[in-house]
Amino acid sequence: xxxxxxxxxxxxxxxxxxxxxxLRADMPEQPDPLLNPATHQPIKTEDLYPIFCEKLAxxxxxxxxxxxxxxxxVREMYRIYRPSPLIRxxxxxKALDTPAKIYYKFEGNNTSGSHKLNSAIAQAYYAKExxxxxxxxxxxxxxxxxALSEACSYFGIPLTVFMVKVSYQQKxxxxxxxxxxxxxxxxxxxxxxxxxxxxxxENPNTTGSLGCAISEAVEKAVTTPGCRYVLGSVLNQVLxxxxxxxxxxxxxxxxxxxxxxxxxxxxxGGSNLGGLIAPFMRDKLKGKHNPRIIAVEPASCPSFTxxxxxxxxxxxxxxxxxxxxxxxxxxxxxxxxxxxGLRYHGMSPILSKLYHxxxxxxxxxxxxxxxxxxxxxxxxETILPAPESSHAIRAAIDEAxxxxxTGEAKTILFGLTGTGYFDMVAYSSYHDGKxxxxxxxxxxxxxxxxxxxxxx
Amino acid sequence: xxxxxxxxxxxxxxxxxxxxxxLRADMPEQPDPLLNPATHQPIKTEDLYPIFCEKLAxxxxxxxxxxxxxxxxVREMYRIYRPSPLIRxxxxxKALDTPAKIYYKFEGNNTSGSHKLNSAIAQAYYAKExxxxxxxxxxxxxxxxxALSEACSYFGIPLTVFMVKVSYQQKxxxxxxxxxxxxxxxxxxxxxxxxxxxxxxENPNTTGSLGCAISEAVEKAVTTPGCRYVLGSVLNQVLxxxxxxxxxxxxxxxxxxxxxxxxxxxxxGGSNLGGLIAPFMRDKLKGKHNPRIIAVEPASCPSFTxxxxxxxxxxxxxxxxxxxxxxxxxxxxxxxxxxxGLRYHGMSPILSKLYHxxxxxxxxxxxxxxxxxxxxxxxxETILPAPESSHAIRAAIDEAxxxxxTGEAKTILFGLTGTGYFDMVAYSSYHDGKxxxxxxxxxxxxxxxxxxxxxx
Numbered sequence: 001x002x003x004x005x006x007x008x009x010x011x012x013x014x015x016x017x018x019x020x021x022x023l024r025a026d027m028p029e030q031p032d033p034l035l036n037p038a039t040h041q042p043i044k045t046e047d048l049y050p051i052f053c054e055k056l057a058x059x060x061x062x063x064x065x066x067x068x069x070x071x072x073x074v075r076e077m078y079r080i081y082r083p084s085p086l087i088r089x090x091x092x093x094k095a096l097d098t099p100a101k102i103y104y105k106f107e108g109n110n111t112s113g114s115h116k117l118n119s120a121i122a123q124a125y126y127a128k129e130x131x132x133x134x135x136x137x138x139x140x141x142x143x144x145x146x147a148l149s150e151a152c153s154y155f156g157i158p159l160t161v162f163m164v165k166v167s168y169q170q171k172x173x174x175x176x177x178x179x180x181x182x183x184x185x186x187x188x189x190x191x192x193x194x195x196x197x198x199x200x201x202e203n204p205n206t207t208g209s210l211g212c213a214i215s216e217a218v219e220k221a222v223t224t225p226g227c228r229y230v231l232g233s234v235l236n237q238v239l240x241x242x243x244x245x246x247x248x249x250x251x252x253x254x255x256x257x258x259x260x261x262x263x264x265x266x267x268x269g270g271s272n273l274g275g276l277i278a279p280f281m282r283d284k285l286k287g288k289h290n291p292r293i294i295a296v297e298p299a300s301c302p303s304f305t306x307x308x309x310x311x312x313x314x315x316x317x318x319x320x321x322x323x324x325x326x327x328x329x330x331x332x333x334x335x336x337x338x339x340x341g342l343r344y345h346g347m348s349p350i351l352s353k354l355y356h357x358x359x360x361x362x363x364x365x366x367x368x369x370x371x372x373x374x375x376x377x378x379x380x381e382t383i384l385p386a387p388e389s390s391h392a393i394r395a396a397i398d399e400a401x402x403x404x405x406t407g408e409a410k411t412i413l414f415g416l417t418g419t420g421y422f423d424m425v426a427y428s429s430y431h432d433g434k435x436x437x438x439x440x441x442x443x444x445x446x447x448x449x450x451x452x453x454x455x456x
Numbered sequence: 457x458x459x460x461x462x463x464x465x466x467x468x469x470x471x472x473x474x475x476x477x478x479l480r481a482d483m484p485e486q487p488d489p490l491l492n493p494a495t496h497q498p499i500k501t502e503d504l505y506p507i508f509c510e511k512l513a514x515x516x517x518x519x520x521x522x523x524x525x526x527x528x529x530v531r532e533m534y535r536i537y538r539p540s541p542l543i544r545x546x547x548x549x550k551a552l553d554t555p556a557k558i559y560y561k562f563e564g565n566n567t568s569g570s571h572k573l574n575s576a577i578a579q580a581y582y583a584k585e586x587x588x589x590x591x592x593x594x595x596x597x598x599x600x601x602x603a604l605s606e607a608c609s610y611f612g613i614p615l616t617v618f619m620v621k622v623s624y625q626q627k628x629x630x631x632x633x634x635x636x637x638x639x640x641x642x643x644x645x646x647x648x649x650x651x652x653x654x655x656x657x658e659n660p661n662t663t664g665s666l667g668c669a670i671s672e673a674v675e676k677a678v679t680t681p682g683c684r685y686v687l688g689s690v691l692n693q694v695l696x697x698x699x700x701x702x703x704x705x706x707x708x709x710x711x712x713x714x715x716x717x718x719x720x721x722x723x724x725g726g727s728n729l730g731g732l733i734a735p736f737m738r739d740k741l742k743g744k745h746n747p748r749i750i751a752v753e754p755a756s757c758p759s760f761t762x763x764x765x766x767x768x769x770x771x772x773x774x775x776x777x778x779x780x781x782x783x784x785x786x787x788x789x790x791x792x793x794x795x796x797g798l799r800y801h802g803m804s805p806i807l808s809k810l811y812h813x814x815x816x817x818x819x820x821x822x823x824x825x826x827x828x829x830x831x832x833x834x835x836x837e838t839i840l841p842a843p844e845s846s847h848a849i850r851a852a853i854d855e856a857x858x859x860x861x862t863g864e865a866k867t868i869l870f871g872l873t874g875t876g877y878f879d880m881v882a883y884s885s886y887h888d889g890k891x892x893x894x895x896x897x898x899x900x901x902x903x904x905x906x907x908x909x910x911x912x
Contacts, residue, residue, distance in 0.1 A: 006469045012462070080547065080837065080838050081464075087536075110838060110839075111834070111839055113877075172880070173880035176883050176884040177880060179883075179884070180840065180883055180887070181834065181835060378567070379610070379638070380610075421569075421633075421877045422877070424628070424633060427636055428628065
C-alpha cells in the first residue's frame with residue numbers, strides 16, 4: 001500500500017472478524033431485563049424458545065459472554081458480500097473545505113441494499129441448525145424482508161413475510177425481489193391468521209401497519225410446528241450480529257493508523273448504530289479511548305431526544321415482552337416520514353441504557369435537511385444513500401463544518417447503512433420542493449406517554 | 457493472502473490500470489472506416505469534431521496507439537467505486553456440481569448500477585477539459601443516462617438527457633436518480649428540437665424510440681454553442697474506456713495464478729464485451745493464449761448470429777455516419793424484450809470485425825432461459841443480476857454444465873455488468889409464468905436487410 005490512505009479500503013478475508021462482540025459483557029450496568037407483559041416478571045431464556053430458536057434466545061439473554069464465534073457457514077455467506085469497504089470521503093471533505101478526515105463504512109453493496117443481511121444470515125443459519133422447518137417475519141419498507149429472503153433461500157428454509165399492505169401495493173418491486181428468493185409474501189392484514197381476520201373484520205379497508213404485521217408473523221410462528229419468528233432490529237441478538245460492522249471498521253482503521261474522534265450512526269431500532277459503535281463504545285467504557293458517539297434520529301420520531309426511558313411493548317400489537325427503553329409509546333404513529341426504517345417508537349434496550357447513563361449523545365434532524373445532505377453527498381461521493389443512512393450523513397457534514405470553523409482536523413466515522421434506489425419517491429418530493437418537515441408537539445407526545453404500561 | 461482463492465478479490469489502488477488498452481493496435485486487420493452517409497467517403501477525425509469533443513474523436517479514429525494514459529482526474533473518480541471485485545463463484549459451482557472454476561467481474565456496485573460509468577467519466581472529463589459548456593445524450597432503460605449524470609455532476613458540466621418517453625413515464629425513479637445528479641431530463645420526442653417537433657406533429661401520441669432520442673440529442677448538440685453529444689456504447693472510444701474492466705481482470709487473475717479458458721460477455725452494442733475481453737483477445741491475436749471468447753445475445757435481437765456484416769446507420773434516425781458491423785438493419789424493431797440494454801440493431805465495429813474474422817464465437821439465448829439462470833444465480837450468489845448481464849450468466853452456466861458432463865475443470869470468466877433493481881417488472885413476469893420468448897422469422901429479418909444502405 002502507498003502512504004496515502006486509499007479511497008476504499010477492504011480487509012482481506014483473513015482479516016475479517018471470526019467472532020461477534022457482545023457489548024453487554026463490558027457494560028458497567030446492564031439494561032433492565034425483558035418482562036412478561038402479564039406478570040411483569042423477568043423473562044427467562046427458555047420462555048423465549050416458543051418464539052425464537054434456542055441459540056438466538058440464548059444470545060438474547062446472555063450479558064456475560066464477550067465473544068460469540070461466528071459459525072463457519074455464516075462466515076461463508078458473509079464472504080460473498082463482505083468485507084464491506086471503509087471509504088475515505090476525500091471528495092466530500094474537499095467539497096466541504098474541512099480539515100476533518102471523514103470515513104464511512106458502506107453496507108449497501110448487497111442485494112438487500114443494507115446492513116440487514118448481517119443478522120438475517122445468522123438468524124436463518126441458527127434456525128436451520130436447530131432443524132426448524134420454516135420462519136416468519138414482517139417487513140415495512142422491505143429491506144429486512146429482502147435480506148431475510150436471501151438468507152433463507154441460501155440455507156434452504158421456507159420463509160413467510162407479512163408485508164404491510166400499503167407497502168405491498170406501493171412497492172411491487174420489493175415484493176418481486178423477495179419472491180425471486182422464494183419467499184411467500186403476504187399482504188398484512190391477511191385472512192391467514194386469527195389476528196389478521198379480526199382486524200379485517202373490524203376495518204376491511206385498512207392498509208395495515210408494522211404492528212399488525214408483527215402480530216400476524218408471531219401468531220403464525222407460534223401456531224405452526226417447527227416454525228419461529230425473527231426480527232431485524234431492536235433485539236440484543238441483532239446488535240450482536242451487527243457488531244461485524246464495527247469490528248471490521250476497527251481492524252481497518254487500525255491498519256490505516258486511524259482512530260475516530262467521533263462515531264455517528266442513524267438510529268431507528270438501533271441495529272446499525274449498535275453494531276457500528278460496539279468496539280468504540282467498548283474502548284470508551286474501558287477508558288482506553290474517549291470518542292464522541294452520536295445517534296441521529298428523525299425529528300418526526302425522536303425517541304432518544306424526546307422520549308421516555310420506560311418499560312414498553314416492542315410492537316403496537318402488544319404480543320411481545322416489555323422492554324425498558326427510550327420510547328414514544330407503542331401507539332405513537334409517526335408522521336408520513338419517508339425514512340421508513342427509522343419510524344419506530346422505541347429503541348434498542350442496550351443503546352437506551354448507554355444513552356441513559358451518559359455514554360452517548362443523540363441529535364434529531366429534520367427531513368428536508370437530511371435530503372439536502374443526501375443529495376450533496378451523492379453528487380460528491382457518487383453513492384445514492386438511503387434516507388435512513390442520510391441522517392448520519394447530515395450529522396457528519398454538520399460536524400465537519402464545525403471542524404472548518406474551529407480548524408480542528410478531527411477524524412469522523414459514520415455508518416452508511418444502505419442505498420436509496422427504492423426511495424426515489426421521497427427524493428422526487430425533495431427535488432420538487434414538496435417535502436415538508438414535521439415535529440410532533442409536546443401534547444402529541446404526551447398522548448403516547450399516557451398509554452405506557454404501568455410497571456413498578 | 458491464504459492459499460485458498462478468496463470469494464471476492466480486490467486489487468489495491470496501486471494495482472489499478474494507469475492506461476486504457478486499444479485493442480485495434482493489435483488487430484491483424486482493421487475494422488472498415490466510418491463513412492459519410494451522403495458521400496460514402498471515409499470520415500476524417502476532424503469531421504467528427506462538431507459532434508464529439510476533440511480528444512474523443514481522436515480516440516475514435518486512432519487504430520495504432522496501443523495504450524492511452526488514463527488522465528489523473530478520471531483515475532480519481534474511478535477510485536471512488538473501482539476496482540470492482542473479481543468474484544469466485546464458489547456457491548454457483550457447488551450448486552451446479554461442476555469441476556469448472558467460475559469467476560465473474562461484478563460492475564454493478566455503483567449508483568448507475570452498471571459498467572456504463574467507466575466511459576461516462578472519461579467522456580465528461582474530456583468535454584470539461586476542452587472547455588465545453590454542456591453535453592447531450594439519450595437514454596432508454598436509464599443506466600447510461602444515470603452514469604453520465606453522475607459523471608457530469610462530478611465534473612460540473614450541465615447535461616441534457618433525452619429519455620425515451622415510454623421509459624420516462626414508466627420509470628419515474630430512474631428519472632429522479634438523474635435529477636438528483638442535476639441532469640435536465642426531457643421526454644423524447646419533445647418540442648425542444650426540430651426533429652422532435654416534426655415527429656410530434658406527425659404522431660402526437662408516440663411514446664418515442666431510442667432512434668428518435670438520439671436524433672434529438674445530436675441536433676441539440678450541433679445547434680448549441682459549446683455543446684457536444686456523447687454515446688454509451690458501440691463506439692471505439694467506449695470500448696477503449698471499458699478496457700479497464702478486462703485489464704483489472706487480467707491483473708487480478710495473474711495474481712491469483714489463473715487464466716481463463718473461456719471468456720463470456722453479454723452483447724448489445726458491445727461496450728461491456730469489448731472492454732472485458734480486450735487483454736484476453738490481445739493474447740489470442742498474439743498467439744500467447746487461446747481462450748474461447750463468447751458473445752451472448754438475445755434470440756429476439758440476434759445481430760451476431762443472424763445479422764448481416766454490412767455498412768449501416770448506427771441509429772434509426774439516420775443522423776450518424778455509416779459503420780460496417782453486424783446489423784439487423786437500422787429499422788429493425790426488436791420485440792418487447794425486457795433486456796432493454798441489448799435491444800440494439802447493430803454491434804460494435806471492432807467486435808464485428810473480430811467475429812467476422814473468426815476470433816470469437818456468439819450464441820443467442822431465449823429470454824425465459826435467461827431469467828431461469830438469473831434466478832438460480834441470485835439464490836446462490838445473492839446478487840440480483842440485470843437481465844442484460846444474465847445473458848452471460850446463462851452461457852456461463854451452460855459451459856459449466858458441459859464441464860460437469862466431460863469432467864473438465866475449465867476456468868470460466870464472465871462479465872456481470874450490473875444489477876436488476878429497476879427490472880423487477882420483468883422478474884415478476886417470469887415468476888408469474890407470463891414471460892414468453894420471441895424469435896424473429898427469416899422473413900422478419902429480411903425486411904430489415906432490405907433497407908440496408910447500398911454501399912459499393
